Amino acid sequence: MATQLKETPSIEFPATxxxxxxxxxxxxKAALDAAWEQDGYWFFRDVLDKDAVGRLRQNWIDELETQKVIDPVGSASTEKSVCYNGGSLEHYPFRMDPIAAKRPWPAFVTEKPINDFFTRLFQDDPFWVPVVEYRATPPQQDRSKSRIDGIHQDGPYSPGIPFRICWIPLAEIDSETGGLMLAEGMASGRESYHPKTENGSNGSIRLEDIPADRWRRTTYQAGDVLLMNLWTPHTGVTNHSDRFRLSMDHRVMAVGDKCPIVGTVEDISENHVTVRDASGLHTLSIDPDTYVRNTMGQKLNGPAITEFHKAGSEVIIAYDGDRASVVRPPH
Ligand SMILES: O=C(O)CCC(=O)C(=O)O
Ligand SMILES: [Fe+2]
Known part of the structure; x- marks a missing residue:
């Protein structure tokens, strides 16, 4: 069934x-792997323990109350919605740094039913890459803007880390609230649809470069989880409801996959990085094709590398032999 999101008529928006x-x-496992290649995602309905999701969500509710943008919810269930009360968004932390600072994800992924689900799925222990976005997206103020946040694939931003994007709705996200929209069946070629800009960064994928009949979404509920292939084009859809859109996106892989190094920079130059993790020190070379990046996903070249990454900062490094393919911050 094709559902058309409510749209300002002047703005192009595909049917989904x-x-x-x-x-x-x-x-x-064989059927899962085949769907991963063919569909480019796994969507599991109602598989995550709702109490665990609720405990995770409480971090978002607390922050929204602190920001005074929702009325205190007390013991009311917030699974359906948290209404925006119209409070000022002038100082609103759009990237949710206060939640990031509390680092609620380790407690969530080690809850037994959550860990059990991913262990059963992978038939291996999950390895959680500490790349996490905490989203509490308020209703979009300017309704004349496009509802498409920016079509992208995560692959070209983290080349060489074979993680799966793990997008977790924390309350109902219906078509008005927006949420994630993806293009099905576009991942098997591992092809980047991003136009390259002059400095080697990735520009946004153009809507017209994705066949119009590929777009998929659903009404997401707390308890659902969407895992997405790195090569699946997707975008956030802006929020046209009167509620906050609450989600967390994380990155996960199986322990048996080629996991990146997660550690702290010991020493870095334009040509190398030495990183310390639990197993000791590792030195990897950096060359012009290494995707050294900042928190915004922009590629850093030359002196910009050591202006951003310093001794002591946290990094995630994917590598091939002794060459780093990606050097990125967690956030
Ligand atoms: O939730 C969103 O708005 C976008 C999420 C996303 O791009 C991702 O999880 O990779
Ligand atoms: Fe993404």
Whole structure:
């Protein structure tokens, strides 16, 4: 069934169809792998323990109350919605740094039912890459703007880290609230649809470069989880409801996959990085094709590398032999 999101008529917005659900494939590794290649995502409906999701969500509710942009919810369930009360967004922390500072994800992923789900899915222990975005997106004020935040693939921003994007709605996200919209069946070629800009960064994917009949979304509920292939084009859809859109996006892989080094910079130059993790020191070379990046996903070249990455800062490094393919901050 094609559902058209409510749209300002002057702005182009594709018709979307329902996401597939992949619940029936859990336990069948070959079928899961095939769907991963073919569909470019796994969507599992109602698989995450709702109490655990609720405890995670409480961090968002606390922050929204602190910001005075929602009325105190007390013991009311916030699974359906948290209404925006119209409070000022002038100092609103759009990237949710106060939640990031509390680092609520380790407590969540180590809750037994959550860990059990991912262990069963991977038939291996999950490895959580500490790249996490905490989103509490208020209603979009300017309704004349496009509802498409920016079509992108995560792959070209983190080349060489074979993680899966793990997008977790923390309350209902319906078509008005927006949420994530993806293009199905575009990942198997591992092809970047991003136009390259002059400095080697990635420009946004153009809507016209994605076949119009590929777009998928659904009404997401707390308990659902969407895992997405690095090569699947996707975008956030802006919020046209009167509620906050609450989600967390994380990156996960199986311990048996080629996991990146997660550690702190010991020493860095334009040509190398030495990093310390639990297993000791590792030195990797950096060359002009290494995607050394900042928090905004921009590629850093030459002196910009050591202006941004310093001894003591946290990094995630993917590598091939002794060459770094990506050097990135967690956030
Ligand atoms: O939630 C969103 O708005 C976008 C999420 C996203 O791009 C991602 O999880 O990779
Ligand atoms: Fe993304």
């Amino acid at each position: 169809q329902e996401l597939k659900t992949h619940n029936h494939l859990i336990g069948d």
